[in-house]
Amino acid sequence: MMNIKNYKEVSSLWIEYKSGLKYYILKKIKNEDLADELSHEVLMKIYKSCCSGNEIKNIRSWMYQIAHNTVIDHLKKENKFADEVTEILGVDKNNTYEDVEEFVEPLIKLLPEKYSAPLILSDIKGINQIEVSKKMNLSLTATKSRIQRARKLLKEKIIECSNLEINAKGNPISIEIKADCEPLQKNSRKNN
Structure with missing residues (x-):
C-alpha cells in the first residue's frame, strides 16, 4: 500500500x-x-x-x-x-478488469458443479439461459435459480480468496490474491 x-x-x-x-x-x-x-x-x-x-x-x-x-x-x-x-x-492488458477475469474461471471451478456448469455456459461462454436449460436437461426456472445461486457463491469466493479494491462506481481498481487461497495461488504462480 x-x-x-x-x-x-x-x-x-x-x-x-x-x-x-x-x-x-x-x-x-x-x-x-x-x-x-x-x-x-x-x-x-x-x-x-x-x-x-x-x-x-x-x-x-x-x-x-x-x-x-x-x-x-x-x-x-x-x-x-x-x-x-x-x-x-x-x-486491455493494463486494465484491472483483465487481472480480475484471470481468476474468475478458477474461482468458478471451486464451486459445486451443479452451480459452476450453468454459470460457465451462461456467463463465460455467453449461451442464453434457455439453451443452457436444454443442454443441462433442467427447467428454465431451475437453470435461472442455479445461475443466480452460482453468482452469489462466486461473489463469496472472490471475497474469501482475494482483496478486491473497487471504486465508488463499483469498478475494480486492483486485485490481490490472499496467501491462504491455494487454488488461486497456484493459478497466479502458473501465470507468472
Whole structure:
C-alpha cells in the first residue's frame, strides 16, 4: 500500500508511467493530439489526488483506472453511444478488469458443479439461459435459480480468496490474491 504524500512523488510516478498511459489512451482514442490532451488531464487528476491521504494498493492499476475513466468521460462528452464506447475500450492488458477475469474461471471451478456448469455456459461462454436449460436437461426456472445461486457463491469466493479494491462506481481498481487461497495461488504462480 502506498500514500502519495507530495508532488515530487507524483512527478516520479508520472515519469515512470506517462508513456504507457499515453499509449493506452492512444490505442483507445486513435488520435495523437487528443491522446496528449487526455494524458495531461490524467496527470492533473493524479496531482489533484496528491496528499488526499487515501491509501493506494496498486499504483499501476490505480493510474490506469484514472486513464480508463478519463477516456470514458471524454467519450461521454462526445456523445458516443454505449456500444461504441464498449467497442473502443475493449479489454486491455493494463486494465484491472483483465487481472480480475484471470481468476474468475478458477474461482468458478471451486464451486459445486451443479452451480459452476450453468454459470460457465451462461456467463463465460455467453449461451442464453434457455439453451443452457436444454443442454443441462433442467427447467428454465431451475437453470435461472442455479445461475443466480452460482453468482452469489462466486461473489463469496472472490471475497474469501482475494482483496478486491473497487471504486465508488463499483469498478475494480486492483486485485490481490490472499496467501491462504491455494487454488488461486497456484493459478497466479502458473501465470507468472
